[in-house]
Amino acid sequence: MEDQERQRLLSQYAEIAQLAGGLAHEIRNPLGTMKLTLELLVEDVQDSEAVRDRRMLTKLRKVQAECEHLNDILDAFLQFSRAGELQLVDSDLNGVVREFIDFYRPTAAEYKVDISPHLESDLPLVRLDRSLMKQVLQNLAQNAIQAMPSGGLLELQTYQRDGRVRLEFIDTGHGMDEKTRSKLFQVFFSTKPTGSGLGLPTVRKIVEAHNGTISCESALGKGTRFSIALPALQSAE
Numbered sequence: 007m008e009d010q011e012r013q014r015l016l017s018q019y020a021e022i023a024q025l026a027g028g029l030a031h032e033i034r035n036p037l038g039t040m041k042l043t044l045e046l047l048v049e050d051v052q053d054s055e056a057v058r059d060r061r062m063l064t065k066l067r068k069v070q071a072e073c074e075h076l077n078d079i080l081d082a083f084l085q086f087s088r089a090g091e092l093q094l095v096d097s098d099l100n101g102v103v104r105e106f107i108d109f110y111r112p113t114a115a116e117y118k119v120d121i122s123p124h125l126e127s128d129l130p131l132v133r134l135d136r137s138l139m140k141q142v143l144q145n146l147a148q149n150a151i152q153a154m155p156s157g158g159l160l161e162l163q164t165y166q167r168d169g170r171v172r173l174e175f176i177d178t179g180h181g182m183d184e185k186t187r188s189k190l191f192q193v194f195f196s197t198k199p200t201g202s203g204l205g206l207p208t209v210r211k212i213v214e215a216h217n218g219t220i221s222c223e224s225a226l227g228k229g230t231r232f233s234i235a236l237p238a239l240q241s242a243e
């Protein structure tokens with residue numbers, strides 16, 4: 007491709023990305039007002055025994071659920087659009103993983119999922135945007151939990167190999183077939199009724215912005231493994 011053409015496409019892309027981000031922000035405010043107003047309406051009718059009010063409450067709850075769904079889509083969308091802007095700090099990946107597990111364990115426990123860390127000591131440092139890396143962990147953990155509707159085990163491993171620091175997410179969930187696996191990282195691909203299909207594309211975008219790679223292996227009915235590799239700053243090997 008010619009340089010000029012490349013520049014034109016790049017600036018077109020930047021413009022579209024900016025528009026899309028702006029649109030998401032613009033939708034958030036009226037949506038917030040709608041949510042608040044719905045809450046007030048619910049308060050008005052929720053204690054009433056009148057048949058008409060009971061019916062009204064059911065409908066209001068439905069609209070509330072749809073607003074939540076829209077809000078989730080917006081969050082996922084904004085997360086995706088910001089995934090390339092990094093603030094890198096020399097970091098100990100184990101520390102980030104431990105902090106995440108402390109934060110996430112209660113949520114996992116609610117879904118009967120046990121988190122088991124296997125963190126290799128003396129890992130070399132990596133350059134990380136810690137807040138984006140936590141989004142990666144959160145998105146992968148959320149998918150894992152959703153794949154284990156009756157509970158299970160989520161193993162988080164770290165280790166070093168070939169000058170890279172590796173992070174593995176292994177779940178004992180329902181797994182996926184090859185067709186699903188091949189589409190995982192496509193924007194808006196989801197097998198869930200109210201999935202955004204933006205979780206894994208965001209994960210991949212963040213990992214690649216760190217010069218890392220991500221791959222997935224899965225066995226239907228057995229479980230799934232996501233493997234992330236990040237460049238190590240200095241090797242302790």
Ligand SMILES: Nc1ncnc2c1ncn2[C@@H]1O[C@H](COP(=O)(O)OP(=O)(O)O)[C@@H](O)[C@H]1O
Binds near residue numbers: 180195197202
């Ligand atoms: N740990 C997992 N086990 C089984 N399937 C998974 C797992 N993680 C992701 N998937 C599949 O990949 C799809 C895309 O995931 P994602 O991009 O996070 O979107 P969403 O979670 O909104 O559906 C999911 O709908 C699901 O089919």
Ligand SMILES: [Mg+2]
Binds near residue numbers: 148149205
């Ligand atoms: Mg997801």
